[in-house]
Amino acid sequence: MVAHADRTPRALAVRAASGCLNYGDLVTRAGAVAGLLRERGVAAESPVGVCLPRSPELVAALLGVLWAGAVAVPLDPATARMRLRLQAADAELVTVLATATTAECVASVGVPVTRVDAAPAPATVPRPDWCAERAAVIVHSAGVEEEPRPVVVTHGNLAGLVDWLVDGWPAGTFDAVRVDAPLDGHLALCQLLAPLAVGGTVLVDGPPHGGDAAGRPHPDAGGDDASGVGGAGVPSVRIGEAVAGGEAVAGGEAVALLLTGGPLAAVPAATACWSAWSAAEVGGPALAAACLGDDARALGEPRPDTTVHVLDEALRPVPVGTVGRLHLGGGAVTRGYHGQPSLTAERYLPDPFTATPGRRMVATDDLVRRDADGVLRWVGRVDECPRRDGEPIPPVEAQTVLRRHPGVADAAVVCSPAGELVAAAVPVPGAGTTVDGLRSHLAGSLPARLRPDRVAVLDALPLLPSGKVNRRALLGAVTRAERTPAAQVERTSDRAEPVLAAERTVAQAWAAVLGRPVEADRNFFDAGGDSLLMIKLSGVLRRAFDRDVDVVDLFRLPTIRDMAAHLAPPVAVASGSTPTGPTVAQRQARARQEARRQMGRAREGGRES
Numbered sequence: 244m245v246a247h248a249d250r251t252p253r254a255l256a257v258r259a260a261s262g263c264l265n266y267g268d269l270v271t272r273a274g275a276v277a278g279l280l281r282e283r284g285v286a287a288e289s290p291v292g293v294c295l296p297r298s299p300e301l302v303a304a305l306l307g308v309l310w311a312g313a314v315a316v317p318l319d320p321a322t323a324r325m326r327l328r329l330q331a332a333d334a335e336l337v338t339v340l341a342t343a344t345t346a347e348c349v350a351s352v353g354v355p356v357t358r359v360d361a362a363p364a365p366a367t368v369p370r371p372d373w374c375a376e377r378a379a380v381i382v383h384s385a386g387v388e389e390e391p392r393p394v395v396v397t398h399g400n401l402a403g404l405v406d407w408l409v410d411g412w413p414a415g416t417f418d419a420v421r422v423d424a425p426l427d428g429h430l431a432l433c434q435l436l437a438p439l440a441v442g443g444t445v446l447v448d449g450p451p452h453g454g455d456a457a458g459r460p461h462p463d464a465g466g467d468d469a470s471g472v473g474g475a476g477v478p479s480v481r482i483g484e485a486v487a488g489g490e491a492v493a494g495g496e497a498v499a500l501l502l503t504g505g506p507l508a509a510v511p512a513a514t515a516c517w518s519a520w521s522a523a524e525v526g527g528p529a530l531a532a533a534c535l536g537d538d539a540r541a542l543g544e545p546r547p548d549t550t551v552h553v554l555d556e557a558l559r560p561v562p563v564g565t566v567g568r569l570h571l572g573g574g575a576v577t578r579g580y581h582g583q584p585s586l587t588a589e590r591y592l593p594d595p596f597t598a599t600p601g602r603r604m605v606a607t608d609d610l611v612r613r614d615a616d617g618v619l620r621w622v623g624r625v626d627e628c629p630r631r632d633g634e635p636i637p638p639v640e641a642q643t644v645l646r647r648h649p650g651v652a653d654a655a656v657v658c659s660p661a662g663e664l665v666a667a668a669v670p671v672p673g674a675g676t677t678v679d680g681l682r683s684h685l686a687g688s689l690p691a692r693l694r695p696d697r698v699a700v701l702d703a704l705p706l707l708p709s710g711k712v713n714r715r716a717l718l719g720a721v722t723r724a725e726r727t728p729a730a731q732v733e734r735t736s737d738r739a740e741p742v743l744a745a746e747r748t749v750a751q752a753w754a755a756v757l758g759r760p761v762e763a764d765r766n767f768f769d770a771g772g773d774s775l776l777m778i779k780l781s782g783v784l785r786r787a788f789d790r791d792v793d794v795v796d797l798f799r800l801p802t803i804r805d806m807a808a809h810l811a812p813p814v815a816v817a818s819g820s821t822p823t824g825p826t827v828a829q830r831q832a833r834a835r836q837e838a839r840r841q842m843g844r845a846r847e848g849g850r851e852s
């Protein structure tokens with residue numbers, strides 16, 4: 244940042260609705276904050292809270308804390324007062340930086356408040372106090388269903404991350420990045436550092452004050468150099484967490500995409516798309532690769548300062564193709580959990596795979612395997628995978644198969660406290676999706692050990708505020724659905740007449756090919772069918788529906804009900820309403836992709852089962 248300020252002081256550094264800062268002004272303000280902290284006696288590694296609204300002042304304050312050698316502890320002004328008091332006490336803050344708009348909300352935390360907008364300019368500005376081993380910032384883990392863990396990130400960790408952001412990505416990737424993640428998490432840290440590391444622009448909130456909706460910079464933001472900021476200041480990359488279905492960014496917002504937090508359920512459409520696996524314990528993204536539509540669980544290559552180990556419970560490397568726990572070593576490993584030495588000792592272990600004395604590796608919560616092609620693939624979380632015959636059973640396998648069902652809009656599979664795999668599917672309206680049909684669909688694609696123990700159809704998946712599935716609420720919803728008598732019988736009223744008519748037509752075609760009637764939810768191959776009869780069936784259905792019927796689709800849809808849902812004419816959507824779930828074209832594309840895999844297995848085994 245300082246180097247960019249020396250070279251291009253008028254280049255736009257921070258853009259916000261309330262105003263903008265160029266690099267020269269940003270360095271001046273950060274230095275002033277550092278000088279103010281030093282004058283107030285803040286020592287090296289003293290934890291300093293930063294409770295400011297999303298604004299240029301927030302960016303300057305965070306950088307000023309690092310400049311002074313203190314530890315930045317971001318606090319969200321929107322957080323409940325009790326939560327702020329607990330965070331301040333846990334971090335043992337010596338002071339909290341605030342402005343007029345946030346001073347009131349931190350007045351009750353019991354820590355001296357330092358107003359960065361009212362304090363006089365310091366007499367001297369200290370030299371930046373960078374030290375690789377010194378703590379720099381405290382970020383929090385995701386905390387999906389438990390209290391987030393405070394992780395101490397050092398200056399050395401930040402330096403490794405910045406070097407990777409500068410050298411590991413195509414030029415222009417981070418020219419403009421929006422900061423919209425929770426401020427106390429590692430994603431926001433990446434959103435702030437990435438553009439500043441390459442001389443780009445941090446987009447703190449909406450269009451700049453006095454700018455237009457396209458985000459063109461304010462005329463006062465800088466001189467000629469300001470024109471080089473991502474064209475019109477529109478985000479050039481989206482750094483955010485992957486969510487269900489891969490819908491992580493609004494259409495048209497980004498021309499490139501970097502998703503962090505885990506594997507994708509589906510690869511979003513973008514000019515360029517990368518997926519980065521990240522964790523607070525390594526201060527951000529640690530492995531990254533270009534997203535591939537047919538390999539969404541590939542984790543990619545590690546950062547240069549990170550080593551990867553797939554180990555068993557005895558911390559021994561597992562063979563290729565075997566599931567093990569992901570451990571990360573190298574310079575990316577953070578100091579540990581603030582104020583939690585026992586948990587730090589449990590998760591941060593001595594690294595036996597390095598010759599560097601004192602190096603540690605961190606045990607993540609993720610299960611992975613390295614396949615014969617050398618690619619590291621995500622399998623599931625440790626606490627989400629039950630074990631059968633000593634082997635972890637990843638719910639993601641069954642979840643992926645359910646989401647490929649043409650009558651399923653969304654699905655989730657979780658592990659219950661009893662070690663069962665519990666699946667829930669949200670049906671496409673009018674598709675006639677049933678529990679028996681889903682079980683038949685799973686049986687046609689997965690071995691018995693990978694199939695869910697319990698399956699239910701729900702109106703919607705319960706979600707956490709982050710957009711992730713609420714596992715506890717899902718288990719309760721499935722239990723209630725199983726106890727409802729209506730869940731055990733077919734609800735004809737919920738199915739559109741075109742689907743019912745299509746079922747009757749498909750059932751007649753099956754009877755003509757197999758020589759006898761077959762239940763609507765029975766697998767074609769279990770009923771005596773084979774690959775040759777499936778080809779014959781496609782011809783009968785082609786004549787009956789007067790449309791092209793791809794035999795590949797039929798391999799993927801092995802029951803009368805599934806075939807009927809696929810072949811029935813689309814149900815009209817009421818005016819003003821919005822259809823839910825994937826479109827017919829999307830469902831067909833997913834069906835074809837999976838069906839080709841199924842056909843390949845059928846050729847090898849002689850019969851699909």
